Amino acid sequence: MVGIVDVAKMAKVSTATVSRVLSNNMNVSSKTRDRVLKAVNQLEYKPNRLASNLRKMSSKTVMAVVPDITNPFFSSILQGFKDVALEFGYHVLLGDTGNSLEQERDYINLVKERVVDGLILATARLPKEEILAASQEIPVVLACEYMDGFDIPTVSIDNVSAGREAVEHLIRLGHRRIGMITGPLDVILSKDRVKGYYQALNLNEIPIEGVLIQEGNFSVTSGYETMLKLLALKDPPTAVFATNDEMAVGAMKAIKQRGLQVPNDISVIGFDDIPLCGLVEPELTSVSQPRYDMGYQAMQMLLSIIKKEELTRNQIVLPHRLMLRDTCCKRPSPML
Amino acid sequence: MVGIVDVAKMAKVSTATVSRVLSNNMNVSSKTRDRVLKAVNQLEYKPNRLASNLRKMSSKTVMAVVPDITNPFFSSILQGFKDVALEFGYHVLLGDTGNSLEQERDYINLVKERVVDGLILATARLPKEEILAASQEIPVVLACEYMDGFDIPTVSIDNVSAGREAVEHLIRLGHRRIGMITGPLDVILSKDRVKGYYQALNLNEIPIEGVLIQEGNFSVTSGYETMLKLLALKDPPTAVFATNDEMAVGAMKAIKQRGLQVPNDISVIGFDDIPLCGLVEPELTSVSQPRYDMGYQAMQMLLSIIKKEELTRNQIVLPHRLMLRDTCCKRPSPML
DNA sequence: GACAATTTTGTAATCGATTACAATCCGGTT
DNA sequence: AACCGGATTGTAATCGATTACAAAATTGTC
CATH class of the missing domain: 3.40.50.2300 (Response regulator)
Known part of the structure; x- marks a missing residue:
């Protein structure tokens, strides 16, 4: 496996410089940058994310917890999650609880072990207090379910x-x-x-x-x-x-x-x-x-929290709409 | 954040011993094991997976690539993936290609960067050769699509x-x-x-x-x-x-x-x-x-490959079945 | 050309758990 | 008591990229 030292050697620079070229990109002369880039291409160097993750203390991964992916409602939300995540270089771990309370709790631990940087809960069977406690320790966003009177980041409808x-x-x-x-x-x-x-x-x-x-x-x-x-x-x-x-x-x-x-x-x-x-x-x-949108906005909020950006609002209520089709009509005349 | 050294200190042992207690569990006297476990509980120590991953060179994560999670067929397969993965302590990253060839290719790179240990492709728009090449370098299993004449690990129906x-x-x-x-x-x-x-x-x-x-x-x-x-x-x-x-x-x-x-x-x-x-x-x-089963078996196969176990078979064909309901009947009498 | 200011580059520590290898302990045997 | 073998524990290197800090190179100014 080709590592950063190999690239450094080939480009006749230090590993620090290689790293700089590949990340910030600032403060590197274009001459050396070219040299490094050429070496990277020639060796087909791919940085080892495991090492990078350890150093940066971040897995660049978040977990989406849904009760049941098989349900089209949740799979659409998931898609919203995924699209934002991708845009910001994050990955989405699939967390299907199968409606089990236990599993919901297990997922919270994944953050503590740094397997993921944050959590989106599109289900909330756990007691309010437990979720509140988690949300104060780690990045959590609630999607779909609004908890009255608790100040937990949320995206939902009314x-x-x-x-x-x-x-x-x-x-x-x-x-x-x-x-x-x-x-x-x-x-x-x-x-x-x-x-x-x-x-x-x-x-x-x-x-x-x-x-x-x-x-x-x-x-x-x-x-x-x-x-x-x-x-x-x-x-x-x-x-x-x-x-x-x-x-x-x-x-x-x-x-x-x-x-x-x-x-x-x-x-x-x-x-x-x-x-x-x-x-x-x-x-x-x-x-x-707006299920896709709920997923989309929830993930945006989560990533903001992870990056410790200031949130303008941490509770978003999206609009719903009654879609009229063919299953409703006037009440049949009452036969009094 | 409490680390392994804190636990070691509290239990008056070396970090090596703590690690041994938490993983292999072999060759540790029950006396010290108890002491370590007590410290772990008291400090609520959670091992940092990022560090562990780097050392072990494995993310304990696999990626499931599907064309569209919104499709109930694929979401069922995903569930099969997830259940096996969980059982073996692996996580599943969601890879929805939205039918894009580009994204399919991107996912292959994730393995090279060690973001994931392996890949299940439940879609195969990429040219055969490309998939074959990938499958020789990294753990890959094909679900759903059988490729004639290529010896790629596969689970599908006929x-x-x-x-x-x-x-x-x-x-x-x-x-x-x-x-x-x-x-x-x-x-x-x-x-x-x-x-x-x-x-x-x-x-x-x-x-x-x-x-x-x-x-x-x-x-x-x-x-x-x-x-x-x-x-x-x-x-x-x-x-x-x-x-x-x-x-x-x-x-x-x-x-x-x-x-x-x-x-x-x-x-x-x-x-x-x-x-x-x-x-x-x-x-x-x-x-x-048998969509759930296809997912289940594909993941079993992938994990076997990752663990470099001997595979008895690397191509599995599962049975299909015609479910008779109400949309077929005798041809209307031809009006010659 | 000398000196300061700034940019570019290098050295080495660091992230935290794992594990090869070395050291120590303990019970049994002679 | 000395010695041996196996079980238990400890020391320190290791995984590979990142980054604080130091050093060197470059630029600009007088």
């Missing part, structure tokens, strides 16, 4: 408002019995969207009924199964709001299977606006999040 | 046979005019599936017609658009085989939009068997690949 707006849309269409299929209630994001649901009902003076709120786990089948429960009620909802698109599609399956129609009998709204929305029939109305 | 079987299924149902929507023809995988198409037609003495073969780019819209072209033929096909599910779904959209029915008017088969297949209507018949 999930409460997004939830409220989705439900208000249904109310505006005349619906009064509105079912909600939520994700696991131990993740903040789910709680926030339920909060939005409450707000919408309260604003419109519609009484809240516990049975109309069902907990799923973000999977298609959980959407299917919880929808069956809602349909089994003596007085089933005329509209359903699911906190992600997969569950919404599962719900649609259940509705159709019971011989009912979407949206004529029951309206459905999803969340995330993944490509799937345009592929099912009828096409699914959904709340769109 | 794309030729898979393509042939899909088309034969259509022929068995009575179809004789069978359209093919293929992925970009510069990737081996596409070529192989087309080869299978040819074989099936030849075996059944059906003449091959160039216009029936259309090139897409794996996207839904490309499937939609190429299907429109097929439908515009004077004598359109009664069945279509797409080399991935997204294009198949795009084709279904086009068919329905023209007022035709799937499968009654036109049968459709996709490839990959991603979850989407079960969500569209009618549910899509597709060739299933």
Whole structure:
């Protein structure tokens, strides 16, 4: 393996000079620079990053922690991460927790061992305090989930408002019995969207009924199964709001299977606006999040923190948007 | 930051001993081991991996190169990669090429700079020779794409046979005019599936017609658009085989939009068997690949190569399976 | 041409864990 | 008690690039 000393020897300079040419580039006469560069090319010298990393105390690598890469929502975020990272010469380590709390915690240790310089959490199952503690010791940015009252660097949408707006849309269409299929209630994001649901009902003076709120786990089948429960009620909802698109599609399956129609009998709204929305029939109305952008901005923020730059803002709320498609319509005339 | 010397001091041993306790664990008396471990815990010592990496000349990290993480097929493979890697204490760097040849090449350099110990390519746009050259210098495993006649470590399915079987299924149902929507023809995988198409037609003495073969780019819209072209033929096909599910779904959209029915008017088969297949209507018949398993085995192979273990086989062909669903049926009675 | 100011280059310490090699310890044997 | 062999521990070199500091070279000024 050819090292920096070989280059130095060939160019008849010291290793310091070679290093200078290859990094800062300042304070080297163009004559010697050329000589060094020629040697570098001739020997096909590639600096050993392991050595460089040790000396600089940085791995130039960050970790992206997501609950499940297989989910198109998160894979888009990842892409945002990667593009910024690349731009600044950083690499992205893949951290898929498979929704395990343990693994989430393990990843925090990687920073302490200097395997990575920082962390982006696109999932937050860990207790707030633990995350807060970590964020004070090491560079961490939270993507997707906003933690009320904690000053942790965050990029997210306003999930409460997004939830409220989705439900208000249904109310505006005349619906009064509105079912909600939520994700696991131990993740903040789910709680926030339920909060939005409450707000919408309260604003419109519609009484809240516990049975109309069902907990799923973000999977298609959980959407299917919880929808069956809602349909089994003596007085089933005329509209359903699911906190992600997969569950919404599962719900649609259940509705159709019971011989009912979407949206004529029951309206459905999803969340995330993944490509799937345009592929099912009828096409699914959904709340769109700027997922790529969230990833992009979160990584920008993380790298700023790593470089100890001053942050203008350390909490960014991005806009969401209700994408109207074909799964919502006026409430069927009530048969009083 | 607490280092190994601090631990050594506290435990009143040398750094060598501390290191021994933390790694090999052999040849250390239990008395001193306990003492060291106590110090490690008390000081919350975390070894600095950067130093360790330099000394051991290994980053304990590998890179997974995929064309597009957003594609559920590749994200599943990634998960397979990650699970094996984790098991052996390795990390996975995310390499998304966005189908760019340049980036694919850049990633090879990362090994030379020792940023990663090895590479898994789940895409192979680079010329065969270049990949072969790389594989002789550094640990590389090819996932998904099998290169004829080159002895490069590979995990894949038999794309030729898979393509042939899909088309034969259509022929068995009575179809004789069978359209093919293929992925970009510069990737081996596409070529192989087309080869299978040819074989099936030849075996059944059906003449091959160039216009029936259309090139897409794996996207839904490309499937939609190429299907429109097929439908515009004077004598359109009664069945279509797409080399991935997204294009198949795009084709279904086009068919329905023209007022035709799937499968009654036109049968459709996709490839990959991603979850989407079960969500569209009618549910899509597709060739299933063991994607997680491919990732899993490819990573096992790569780690073996890195550790310079003897490989029993360095080319693995995994089984595929035609998943019958609702998009194929007998050819509509020909109106002669 | 002498001297100061500045630029360019070199020397050697440094990052922190690992490990080859040397030293020491300990129990058993004669 | 002397000695041996194996187990345990310590010393110091090592990985290869970076960089603080020192030295040398160059430029400019009078």
